[in-house]
Amino acid sequence: MPDREPTGFRICPACGRRAPRHVTTCRCGNALPAEDLSPSGDLTQSAEPKRRSTPALIWLLIAASLVGTVYRGWWMMNRPSRTITIAADRNAPDSATTPTAPAVPSPEARAWDAAANGKDATATPAPSPVSPSAASAPAAPPASIEEMVDRVMPAVVLIETTSGRGSGFFVRHDTLITNVHVVQNDSYVTLRKNDGSTVSAHVESRAPAFDIAVLKVATPSVSQVVIPMASAQSLRPGQEIVVIGSALGTLQNSVSRGVVSGLRTAGGATLVQTDAAVNPGNSGGPMLDRDGEVVGITTMGYRNAEGLNFGVAIDHARDLLEGRQVDVGTQSGLSDIQAQSRGSESDRRHQQGEEQFRGAIGQLAKASTEIDAAWTRFRSQCYKTPISGNYDREWFAVMVPHALPTDAASGCVSYYNSLTTTINEFHGLMRRALGEARRADVLPGTMRDVLREKKLEFDWER
Secondary structure, eight states, rough: OOOSSSEEEEEOOTTOOOTTTTOBBTTSOOOEEEHHHTTTTTTTSSSSSOOOOHHHHHEEEHHHHHHHHHHHHHHHHHHHHOOOOOOSSTSSSOOTTTTTOOOOOHHHHHHHHHHHOOOOOOOOOOOOOOOHHSOOOOOOOOOOOHHHHHHHHHGEEEEOOOEEEEEEEEETEEEEEEEEHHHHTSSEEEEEETTSEEEEEEEEEETTTEEEEEEEEOOOOOOOOOEEEEEOOOOOOEEEEEEEEETTTTTEEEEEEEEEEEEEEETTTEEEESOOOOOTTOOOOEEOOOTTTTEEEEEETTOOTTOOOOEHHHHHHHHHHOOOOOOSSSSSHHHHHHHHHHHHHHHHHHHHHHHHHHHHHHHHHHEEHHHHHHHHHHHHHHOOOOOOSSSSSGGGGGTTSSOTTTTTTTTTTHHHHHHHHHHHHHHHHHHHHHHHHTTOOHHHHHHHHHHHHHTTTTTTTO
16 A cells, blocks of 8 residues: 555655645646545545535634633632631731631633623723731730829839828839929938838939939839830820829829820929829829820929919939939029919909908998998987088998087987997997908908998098
8 A cells, every 4th residue: 555644745656756635636647536534544545525624623612712711700700709818927826807808800700890891801900908907917006094004003102201291203113203392301201102011212312493302212122113204395285194193192192184284484494284183292293194104293283273283394303313414403493483373372362352351341331221220310319410520421420539529429328328339349340351351462442442332431440
């Protein structure tokens, strides 16, 4: 059997030359028979060439590919969402509450979705929002006021001296801060801690200019809780502030809260003004910011002035401890505000004295009306002669020497004596009311106006 090649050529049986399969006559002139596949798969000769099936095969492949693409797109859209678990800590175990990232669709699914919704499949999809916890672990929430106070409370102490009690706080395991006016002239004081234990401390240094005293404990403990020092310069009006101290010298480690009312300067000292409640015994205690760091030392408050309290900036104490402040002064740097407070106290005393004076004169004016009625009866029945002199009330003449004749009481002696006794008592009450008003710094013009209003203007000092 002649050799055949399964390529595009066949062998001429006459001359042995290779001829293309589509040629029917060899160059030697011999007619080449047509080819066909036998049932066994071998090439055979046939009288008519068989039609090639390549186009049908191509269409079959295209249809299969389209069906596969459609199925794959349907499966991507309807399959269960896959999530990627991202733990906040790589070493943390998986849990049901671990945040998950959203599933990212494949390019085929995006193309299928775009075609279904009439969108541009080539457009870049918007990035999916990612939970902050997927990028990094969430920051720990700030401690509550209760947690902060509980943390610093062991660092605040009650200070007992020979002259009274106050407050103080540890800034180092062996060092405390308090006020000069708390320790006064004592060289040693007793510290009563929050747990009830006591320890002795000596006064290492005093800075009267800032009302700051530095104490050193005799037996320091390395486990002693201390309060870190911040800076008052970073404070802003309205910022929350916490004050801890021994209110009234007996209510140890009382806590009050308020806001920063402002920063003041007095005699070179920076003061923190606050509306937090401060009582005697709070002096020397810490003023804390929201993070539990001390920003001021409670120094003074004013009675009858609600919400007006001050603490000296902790910056001065840090300068003293670190040796940057050497001029501690000999007089209190708070003298400016204290002088102003004395003026305010004088104003309050003046106002209270004026109110009391007006009340006293009002009561005496009612009593004078009763004397008016008694005098009217006396003038109509006992003495009808005109009286010389000009008085707000005619009976004031009884208090003027020689204003009435000696026989004015003839025929009415007992009545006249009773009337003059009442008038003299009234005179004494008026003198007392005027004396109290002067001691209360009530202005003379104010007293004159009140007396003139009640028709009681007279030289009551005679």
